[in-house]
Amino acid sequence: MSGRPRQNGPAQAKALQFKLVLLGESAVGKSSLVLRFVKGQFHEYQETTIGAAFLTQTVTVDGVTVKFEIWDTAGQERYHSLAPMYYRGAQAAIIVYDITNRDTFERAKSWVKELDRQARKDIVIALAGNKFDLSNKRMVEVEEGSAYAQEHNLIFMETSAKTGDNVSNVFVEIAKMLPKVEPKPNNNGQTVRIDDNQEAQNGGGPGCCSKN
Amino acid sequence: MDEEYDAIILGTGLKECVLSGLLSVSGKKVLHMDRNGYYGGACASMYLEQLFEHFGKKDCDVSGYGKSRNWNVDLIPKFLMADGVLVKLLIFTGVTRYLEFKQVDGSYVYKAGKVHKVPGTEAEALSSSLMGIFEKRRFRNLLQFAFKYEENIPSTHEGLDLTKVTMQQLYEKYSLDANVRDFVGHAIALYRDDNYITEPALATINRMKLYFNSIAKYQKSPYLYPLYGLGELPQGFARLSAIYGGTYMLNKPFEGITRAEDGSVTGVTSEGETAKCKIVVADPSYFPEKCKKAGQVVRAICLLQHPVPNTGNSQSSQIIIPQNQVGRKSDIYVLCVSFAHNVSAKDWYVALVSTTVETDNPEAELEPGMRLLGPVSEKFVSVSDLYVPTDDGKKDNIYVSASFDATTHFETTCEDIIKIYESITGHPFDFSELDKKLEEFKNLTEG
Numbered sequence: 211m212s213g214r215p216r217q218n219g220p221a222q223a224k225a226l227q228f229k230l231v232l233l234g235e236s237a238v239g240k241s242s243l244v245l246r247f248v249k250g251q252f253h254e255y256q257e258t259t260i261g262a263a264f265l266t267q268t269v270t271v272d273g274v275t276v277k278f279e280i281w282d283t284a285g286q287e288r289y290h291s292l293a294p295m296y297y298r299g300a301q302a303a304i305i306v307y308d309i310t311n312r313d314t315f316e317r318a319k320s321w322v323k324e325l326d327r328q329a330r331k332d333i334v335i336a337l338a339g340n341k342f343d344l345s346n347k348r349m350v351e352v353e354e355g356s357a358y359a360q361e362h363n364l365i366f367m368e369t370s371a372k373t374g375d376n377v378s379n380v381f382v383e384i385a386k387m388l389p390k391v392e393p394k395p396n397n398n399g400q401t402v403r404i405d406d407n408q409e410a411q412n413g414g415g416p417g418c419c420s421k422n
Numbered sequence: 423m424d425e426e427y428d429a430i431i432l433g434t435g436l437k438e439c440v441l442s443g444l445l446s447v448s449g450k451k452v453l454h455m456d457r458n459g460y461y462g463g464a465c466a467s468m469y470l471e472q473l474f475e476h477f478g479k480k481d482c483d484v485s486g487y488g489k490s491r492n493w494n495v496d497l498i499p500k501f502l503m504a505d506g507v508l509v510k511l512l513i514f515t516g517v518t519r520y521l522e523f524k525q526v527d528g529s530y531v532y533k534a535g536k537v538h539k540v541p542g543t544e545a546e547a548l549s550s551s552l553m554g555i556f557e558k559r560r561f562r563n564l565l566q567f568a569f570k571y572e573e574n575i576p577s578t579h580e581g582l583d584l585t586k587v588t589m590q591q592l593y594e595k596y597s598l599d600a601n602v603r604d605f606v607g608h609a610i611a612l613y614r615d616d617n618y619i620t621e622p623a624l625a626t627i628n629r630m631k632l633y634f635n636s637i638a639k640y641q642k643s644p645y646l647y648p649l650y651g652l653g654e655l656p657q658g659f660a661r662l663s664a665i666y667g668g669t670y671m672l673n674k675p676f677e678g679i680t681r682a683e684d685g686s687v688t689g690v691t692s693e694g695e696t697a698k699c700k701i702v703v704a705d706p707s708y709f710p711e712k713c714k715k716a717g718q719v720v721r722a723i724c725l726l727q728h729p730v731p732n733t734g735n736s737q738s739s740q741i742i743i744p745q746n747q748v749g750r751k752s753d754i755y756v757l758c759v760s761f762a763h764n765v766s767a768k769d770w771y772v773a774l775v776s777t778t779v780e781t782d783n784p785e786a787e788l789e790p791g792m793r794l795l796g797p798v799s800e801k802f803v804s805v806s807d808l809y810v811p812t813d814d815g816k817k818d819n820i821y822v823s824a825s826f827d828a829t830t831h832f833e834t835t836c837e838d839i840i841k842i843y844e845s846i847t848g849h850p851f852d853f854s855e856l857d858k859k860l861e862e863f864k865n866l867t868e869g
């Protein structure tokens with residue numbers, strides 16, 4: 211299998227890097243949770259996810275720094291067109307639903323099933339009931355979310371990207387569950403990162419424009 | 423659906439997805455639809471049940487193959503040249519960050535009934551059993567000339583204008599015999615047939631350089647292959663497009679287009695709704711009436727429980743069978759990948775044998791390649807028509823890509839992508855231009 215976590219270079223030898231993906235119905239607050247966690251911000255009128263290709267954020271648990279490489283959906287979930295590539299190789303996932311919208315809870319359950327079929331066996335999954343600040347309009351009870359999570363071995367938390375409640379806790383709980391050891395060398399041969407070589411990085415030189 | 427778009431893209435094959443990404447990055451509003459429920463179109467990778475169903479073997483027993491979802495079998499066999507255009511596109515757009523690659527273990531060529539390793543370095547070439555000692559020296563002379571040759575530095579030309587001198591003439595100048603010519607043209611320059619011999623030599627010299635520059639990157643072979651199969655490539659570029667604002671809809675039936683009085687496209691209809699647009703980009707299956715047939719390719723997908731024999735137990739390999747060796751006009755290719763690339767269940771291998779169709783019994787044409795595989799557990803054979811568009815799309819703003827040809831790398835694929843991009847934009851494709859857009863965007867989102 212793809213041998214991650216990736217080591218993060220000599221300067222931060224202790225930071226282990228993990229790919230974390232957000233899943234869930236459109237408008238449940240996935241992008242808002244990322245924005246809150248990474249930048250401490252919230253926008254009432256969060257625009258469609260644009261440009262949020264890769265955000266990174268670190269948390270420290272038990273003296274070990276864990277760096278999350280956070281993937282947002284870029285809106286591809288809207289018409290149920292999220293590419294499997296998105297969650298492939300992910301070591302962690304946050305499946306989000308909106309506690310004021312029952313359908314999004316059902317959709318969250320189907321994401322749990324999809325990950326069970328398609329993701330790495332050792333993926334750490336958290337279920338987040340978001341928009342906790344709107345508890346008065348709640349359509350999914352806490353007990354229901356937590357019972358489902360317990361049954362499927364998921365971390366569970368109700369969150370609010372708006373107030374910030376529990377947002378970093380979700381990430382910390384995930385970080386606690388992730389393996390803190392360096393990956394064993396991959397006996398199927400190493401993968402290559404094709405942007406790692408110099409020539410490629412300063413690209414754009416005249417040689418690159420010819421298309422023979 | 424009822425919005426207005428700059429471009430509507432139909433089909434999520436690699437060409438369409440790269441174009442979608444490039445257009446979104448350059449600020450165009452893009453809607454990208456596919457009638458299928460999966461990404462990749464003709465170059466998708468399929469899990470096992472999907473594969474059996476695709477080939478009409480729905481009721482077959484698939485229990486002996488491990489978990490169906492552990493398979494990602496490519497419909498079209500190709501590798502990436504490590505120094506090729508697709509790799510450059512992946513790096514420039516940052517799509518490389520979504521994917522992981524492995525180098526292909528070995529590149530082989532069939533000669534006189536045996537499989538030989540294609541030398542990857544000058545030293546290897548000189549110790550190879552492919553050529554006799556005098557042939558080797560002459561081959562080395564050509565190699566050194568090729569390495570030195572720079573198109574715009576006349577002092578490296580040794581008085582030869584390679585835009586005029588044919589490859590035939592160059593072979594004669596270096597006194598290379600048929601054996602070495604076969605090897606240079608087919609195993610290194612990767613030509614499918616012998617038409618190149620009478621063409622100007624420049625293209626062949628450039629291809630030789632591409633081959634050796636690609637090997638120089640990672641040593642074992644000039645090829646790279648993405649984990650989870652080639653289907654990851656279109657998905658990666660689709661994500662790029664989405665990040666730059668592109669909208670994605672799978673499972674969208676295509677019900678036709680609307681045109682202005684002058685014939686130019688004005689919209690695309692699906693499920694009774696019409697989305698307005700200025701241009702349409704599509705794979706040939708959406709506009710058969712705008713394409714003509716340009717030959718056929720026959721491909722056999724073979725599931726094996728062992729590596730391809732005589733390839734040093736490689737987990738991935740390519741064998742080229744040059745046409746002359748088996749009395750044909752076009753080469754036969756064998757490409758093999760395996761569980762090491764997450765395309766099959768543990769200890770399984772997937773070999774694809776393919777060639778350009780020359781007779782009315784296409785499957786039999788694959789025989790010389792099939793013979794190299796050893797026992798085959800399951801085989802899926804397809805004969806596909808190759809379509810090319812009849813015009814460049816400028817007249818009605820409908821830009822149609824060509825089908826994937828029989829080459830085993832993405833160089834012609836990228837040529838087609840760039841050609842379409844240039845037709846759409848009306849100016850030459852320029853990596854640095856794209857780079858600027860990407861930079862601007864980074865500053866915008868991070869600032």
Ligand SMILES: Nc1nc2c(ncn2[C@@H]2O[C@H](COP(=O)(O)OP(=O)(O)O)[C@@H](O)[C@H]2O)c(=O)[nH]1
Nearest residue numbers: 236237238239240241242254256341370371372
């Ligand atoms: N009240 C409230 N609104 C939220 C919360 N999280 C997100 N939203 C709003 O819900 C809408 C959709 O959020 P967004 O992050 O774009 O959802 P996504 O489609 O899942 O990425 C936006 O208008 C957000 O402002 C929350 O915790 N509480």
Ligand SMILES: [Mg+2]
Nearest residue numbers: 240241259285
């Ligand atoms: Mg979002």
